[in-house]
Amino acid sequence: MVGNGRKVTTRCSNSETTDSPKKIGVLALQGGFREHIDILNKLGVEPVEVRSVEGLEGLSGLVVPGGESTTIGNLMVESGLLDGIRSFFYRGGAVWGTCAGMVLAGSAVMGRKQPLLGLMNALVERNGFGRQVRSFEKELEIGGFDKPFLGVFIRAPFFEDVGPGVEVLSKVDGRIVAARGENILVTAFHPELTDDVRFHEYFLQEVCGL
Amino acid sequence: MARNGQLTGSFRVKSGMAQMLKGGVIMDVVNAEQAKIAEEAGSVAVMALERVPADIRAQGGVARMSDPEKILEIQEAVTIPVMAKARIGHFVEAQVLEALEVDYIDESEVLTPADEANHIDKWAFEVPFVCGATDLGEALRRIAEGAAMIRSKGEAGTGNVVEAVQHMRGITDGIRKLAALSKNGTEKEMLISEARELRAPYELVKHVAENGRLPVVLFTAGGIATPADAALMMQLGAEGVFVGSGIFKSEAPNRRAQAIVKATTYFNDPEVIAGASKGLGEAMSGQEMSQITTEERLATRGW
Numbered sequence: 425m426v427g428n429g430r431k432v433t434t435r436c437s438n439s440e441t442t443d444s445p446k447k448i449g450v451l452a453l454q455g456g457f458r459e460h461i462d463i464l465n466k467l468g469v470e471p472v473e474v475r476s477v478e479g480l481e482g483l484s485g486l487v488v489p490g491g492e493s494t495t496i497g498n499l500m501v502e503s504g505l506l507d508g509i510r511s512f513f514y515r516g517g518a519v520w521g522t523c524a525g526m527v528l529a530g531s532a533v534m535g536r537k538q539p540l541l542g543l544m545n546a547l548v549e550r551n552g553f554g555r556q557v558r559s560f561e562k563e564l565e566i567g568g569f570d571k572p573f574l575g576v577f578i579r580a581p582f583f584e585d586v587g588p589g590v591e592v593l594s595k596v597d598g599r600i601v602a603a604r605g606e607n608i609l610v611t612a613f614h615p616e617l618t619d620d621v622r623f624h625e626y627f628l629q630e631v632c633g634l
Numbered sequence: 635m636a637r638n639g640q641l642t643g644s645f646r647v648k649s650g651m652a653q654m655l656k657g658g659v660i661m662d663v664v665n666a667e668q669a670k671i672a673e674e675a676g677s678v679a680v681m682a683l684e685r686v687p688a689d690i691r692a693q694g695g696v697a698r699m700s701d702p703e704k705i706l707e708i709q710e711a712v713t714i715p716v717m718a719k720a721r722i723g724h725f726v727e728a729q730v731l732e733a734l735e736v737d738y739i740d741e742s743e744v745l746t747p748a749d750e751a752n753h754i755d756k757w758a759f760e761v762p763f764v765c766g767a768t769d770l771g772e773a774l775r776r777i778a779e780g781a782a783m784i785r786s787k788g789e790a791g792t793g794n795v796v797e798a799v800q801h802m803r804g805i806t807d808g809i810r811k812l813a814a815l816s817k818n819g820t821e822k823e824m825l826i827s828e829a830r831e832l833r834a835p836y837e838l839v840k841h842v843a844e845n846g847r848l849p850v851v852l853f854t855a856g857g858i859a860t861p862a863d864a865a866l867m868m869q870l871g872a873e874g875v876f877v878g879s880g881i882f883k884s885e886a887p888n889r890r891a892q893a894i895v896k897a898t899t900y901f902n903d904p905e906v907i908a909g910a911s912k913g914l915g916e917a918m919s920g921q922e923m924s925q926i927t928t929e930e931r932l933a934t935r936g937w
Contacts, residue, residue: 453899454657454678456650475900490654492678492714499676499899523654536713550713556737557760559647560640578650579715579737617650 446484446634449474451509453499455491455524459616463624469634477508485518485632488525488541490578490614493550496524497539506539513543518607518632526610527581534584543608545587552582552599552612564613566602567593568630573620575601575613582612607631635760643760648782651738651762652851655679655715655783655874659864659895660853662686662878665704666711672881675891679715679737681876682708687744687791687932688879688918697745699727705734717764722936723749725758732761738783739763741776743935744790744878753936756780766855768801768933770808774834774842775937777850784848786872787933788856791879793920795863797933798856799870805852806871808832809842816843856933859884859917861897861910868901885915 448464450457452473464471464487474480486509488496500506513519519541521529528541530548553560556579563572575596583600586592594602601612609631615623628634635642658678663669669680684700685693699720709716715737720727722741727748731739741754743766756763757780766787767773773784786805788798815824829839841849854867855876864875875898877891884890893910900906928934 452657456653456656458656459653491656492654492658494673494714495658495676495678495895499895502896555735556647556651556715556762557732557735558642559651560642561644561646562640576646576650578647578654614650617646617653 445470447472447482448628448632449480449483449486451486451488451496451505453503454495455489456614456616457489460487460489463616463621467621467624467628469628475503477504480508480512483512483517484634485520485627486512488519488521488528489616490523490525493524493527494538497528501539506541509541510543513607516607518627519543520609520627520631522611522614522616523578523580526612529608529610530583544590544603544605544610546590546603547584548581549584550581551579553577553580555579562596564594564596564601569622573615573622574618576617577613580612604631645782648762649850652764652783656851657899658874659898660717660874660876661881661891663708663882666707668882669708669711671888672891673712673714675888676895677714677891678874679717680708680712681717681719681740682736683719686879686882688793688883690744691791699724699731699745702730702734705736719745720754721745722747723752723754725754728754728759732759736761741765743787743932747935753779764853766936767805769804771832771834772937773805773848774832774838777838777848778835781850783851783853785853785855785876788854788858789923789926790856790932792857792926793859793880793883793918794857794923795859795866796857796923798854798858798867801933802854802867802870802872809847812839812843813846859920861893861907864894865897865901865907868898874898880918883918890914
């Protein structure tokens with residue numbers, strides 16, 4: 425805040441003034457979290473690295489970035505963040521999972537047991553498009569976007585099947601690569617590896633309600 | 635390669651893959667059993683090898699790419715990315731590794747170099763490469779050849795972090811120097827002269843000066859044996875850690891692997907590192923640098 429001292433706020437039950445930027449957490453246990461932070465910084469919110477349950481306090485939303493889902497899952501179990509993020513979400517907190525974050529958001533992974541958040545009624549196929557040599561870029565049609573969005577897929581997952589309450593936003597070769605629920609968004613690709621901020625804006629406006 | 639509107643092998647997907655490994659630990663493994671231990675411990679990828687560097691050092695002889703059967707066995711065993719090493723300049727070993735669909739190739743000084751004059755032309759491949767460097771100029775020369783990820787060389791197989799520290803400082807000091815020049819509104823001529831001194835392309839030097847970081851992810855490798863070693867390298871500016879002999883040459887690989895993963899995530903939190911360092915049993919024994927002659931040093935391979 426610019427100026428001399430705190431602005432007096434009335435009828436505001438929480439401690440934040442209307443002027444202070446909203447805090448968006450980025451899970452920073454492992455993976456591509458800095459890239460999300462760089463973009464969020466440009467969008468007028470305050471990104472916060474989250475490494476512990478306490479770090480979830482006061483957040484208007486949380487990004488679970490790309491990385492290795494098994495590594496992030498292990499570290500979430502150990503730090504208590506697996507339960508912490510679940511209760512953040514079930515209290516209405518907005519969550520966006522990209523790539524590994526999408527895997528973690530799902531309710532089950534094909535052919536494998538690993539710690540998951542289970543925030544979405546969806547069956548996940550990990551590395552669904554193959555190994556790294558098959559990683560690709562592709563212009564995607566996204567539900568609600570007027571122009572295509574460059575999807576960067578890196579050993580990306582897809583949703584094999586989704587339950588009720590999940591809205592599919594985009595598919596590649598019939599496979600679900602972007603979807604949302606009431607307070608959750610998932611993308612199998614990496615908007616944070618492009619200069620296009622539309623998905624970050626979409627998350628802040630449509631999912632976090634900012 | 636473009637097919638059905640899908641572009642594979644772009645530099646963005648190659649370097650992006652390394653971006654997703656950041657904050658993680660990549661472990662050397664020689665078989666499926668070790669690969670599973672590494673995955674369960676929270677490793678972000680494994681490096682499939684026939685012998686870990688400590689054994690290569692002890693046994694001598696020509697060290698080559700792994701037997702494809704070994705690599706396939708390890709790929710079968712885990713879902714995390716599998717990397718493998720090719721000899722410096724041995725582009726056919728790299729072609730074989732690409733055909734096996736390894737997720738990353740390490741053009742590595744740990745193996746015996748196949749070409750004394752040329753590194754592999756890494757632009758010719760769809761699979762990404764990581765290369766070792768001892769200073770900024772070497773890092774930028776590898777990036778110019780198409781490397782999508784850089785790691786410090788350190789001195790592999792020694793369990794001694796001293797060389798990795800020196801190389802990491804060499805790289806980050808070089809970056810800071812360029813960034814400071816850029817802040818002063820440096821003229822092009824000065825950057826051209828820096829590029830000449832670094833023996834690196836001007837465009838890459840300019841990128842580093844303007845952004846204050848390499849255009850690709852920077853990991854550390856070579857001699858990391860303890861959780862504190864890993865955290866030290868992270869505090870010095872590494873974005874992730876390769877651990878070679880340090881895990882499976884130690885007394886309790888499983889616990890040590892988990893502890894190094896934890897120390898890499900919480901590298902700025904001494905209490906967590908202290909907790910993770912407790913009760914790990916013996917680390918690998920390690921070697922003093924003075925015991926290793928210049929000719930025996932692996933970091934001098936490549937240029």
